[in-house]
Amino acid sequence: MLAKPLTLSAPGKAILHGEHAVVHGKAALAVALNLRTFLQIRPSNNGKVLICLPNIGTSLNWETARLRTLLTAFSAGLDESKSPSPEQMDALKEFAGITTGLPAPESLAILAFLYLYLSISANYGQIPSVEIVVWSELPTGAGLGSSAAYSVCLAAALLTACGAIGCPLEEEKSVARWPEEELDLINRWAFRGEQVIHGKPSGVDNSVATWGGVLRFQSGKITLLKRVPTPRILLTNTKVSRSTKILVAGVKDKIRKFPAIMNPVLASIDAISHECERVLEAMAESPSQEHYPVLEELFDINQHHLNVIGVGHSSLDSVCRVTATHGLHSKLTGAGGGGCAITLLRPDTDPLMVESARRDLSACGFECLETSIGAPGICLHSLSSLKAEVLHVFNEV
Numbered sequence: 001m002l003a004k005p006l007t008l009s010a011p012g013k014a015i016l017h018g019e020h021a022v023v024h025g026k027a028a029l030a031v032a033l034n035l036r037t038f039l040q041i042r043p044s045n046n047g048k049v050l051i052c053l054p055n056i057g058t059s060l061n062w063e064t065a066r067l068r069t070l071l072t073a074f075s076a077g078l079d080e081s082k083s084p085s086p087e088q089m090d091a092l093k094e095f096a097g098i099t100t101g102l103p104a105p106e107s108l109a110i111l112a113f114l115y116l117y118l119s120i121s122a123n124y125g126q127i128p129s130v131e132i133v134v135w136s137e138l139p140t141g142a143g144l145g146s147s148a149a150y151s152v153c154l155a156a157a158l159l160t161a162c163g164a165i166g167c168p169l170e171e172e173k174s175v176a177r178w179p180e181e182e183l184d185l186i187n188r189w190a191f192r193g194e195q196v197i198h199g200k201p202s203g204v205d206n207s208v209a210t211w212g213g214v215l216r217f218q219s220g221k222i223t224l225l226k227r228v229p230t231p232r233i234l235l236t237n238t239k240v241s242r243s244t245k246i247l248v249a250g251v252k253d254k255i256r257k258f259p260a261i262m263n264p265v266l267a268s269i270d271a272i273s274h275e276c277e278r279v280l281e282a283m284a285e286s287p288s289q290e291h292y293p294v295l296e297e298l299f300d301i302n303q304h305h306l307n308v309i310g311v312g313h314s315s316l317d318s319v320c321r322v323t324a325t326h327g328l329h330s331k332l333t334g335a336g337g338g339g340c341a342i343t344l345l346r347p348d349t350d351p352l353m354v355e356s357a358r359r360d361l362s363a364c365g366f367e368c369l370e371t372s373i374g375a376p377g378i379c380l381h382s383l384s385s386l387k388a389e390v391l392h393v394f395n396e397v
């Protein structure tokens, strides 16, 4: 059980190709970002469970005895066919005093936490009185998988706290990862958290946050692409807020209304993901500049498709237009409707050109984020290995 504080982190992600189509059984290519969500869980002896979420200004606590009264409704196990039921969600909303129809960010985050806390306790054994702090380097709700990194951190922390999985961090180590079968369990529980936040997630985001690196995801099948080169990208946050849940529901509605028009678009996005993977593999075989025009054209085509299925936004059009004036190619990433875009950079892209593109993007009110890609998935950290910024957050709350 939990004898001392544990600190863990999971990465955000960028989807190169396949967002939305992946919800409908098509392939997606996703990369882990070196922008992470950190969680600290510490034992406490006040008979309460506390969750503190500084990114969204929320801190709540409940008596463990009160939480226990809900346990029987959450003992169904990890049956693949069962997702969080409307009855379970209603019980949680009533417990947490959430009455609004359209859930606010803090409501979704709390519901996902309560769902995971109760389901994991009911299935593996009571989680003791704990304090949990979650803080992220990722913008929340901007297409970079913040919900998945949050769910993966929660699942890993709660499974470790109740002894369902081990704690692989040895004394002298600064970072440790769980063995594959435990990562698989973390990923499957995190998917449940995503279901609470998203409604109908494909599972691609929680898979990247769990496994890290670069992967292809299709209908629940995760293929880690170990050999492919990780392209350089520039991330731009338009700062236009949006909800993945609403955007995913909008696409579903469009497919229902116009199946003969929308299904070929999804099939084309699927073909783009496969073509991109083929090109990345060819680049691994023979690195050469000649592959970049193809990757750039795939970005352009997919961006048009994403507009067709209704997840574009004028701010994302602006990112594409501004970067195009510098000879660069961009597309939205994640759910779209605002949030972030990715711009492909060639290894030989002139840094001055990138700098001037960034200046123009900033002048539009957008924020460019620097990060590397192919980062590791969920891991445990020793306190001494944490960056000062992260330590500061955990020491403050």
Ligand SMILES: Nc1ncnc2c1ncn2[C@@H]1O[C@H](COP(=O)(O)OP(=O)(O)OP(=O)(O)O)[C@@H](O)[C@H]1O
Residues within 6 Å of the ligand: 037, 053, 054, 055, 056, 104, 105, 106, 107, 108, 109, 110, 134, 135, 136, 139, 140, 141, 142, 143, 144, 145, 146, 147, 148, 150, 197, 198, 205, 242, 243, 244, 245, 333, 334, 335, 336
């Ligand atoms: N650090 C965090 N603290 C608290 N809640 C968080 C945090 N990160 C994510 N969330 C929860 O996840 C929600 C955002 O999820 P959403 O799926 O809409 O966006 P995203 O995951 O950032 O983007 P995408 O799904 O397109 O990659 C927030 O409203 C909040 O409920």
Ligand SMILES: C[C@@](O)(CCO)CC(=O)[O-]
Residues within 6 Å of the ligand: 015, 018, 019, 020, 021, 022, 023, 143, 145, 198, 200, 201, 202, 203, 204, 205, 244, 248, 333, 334, 335
């Ligand atoms: C829009 C979507 O395809 C990606 C969000 O990052 C939703 C999902 O796959 O769950």
Ligand SMILES: [Mg+2]
Residues within 6 Å of the ligand: 145, 146, 147, 148, 198, 205, 244
């Ligand atoms: Mg999300």
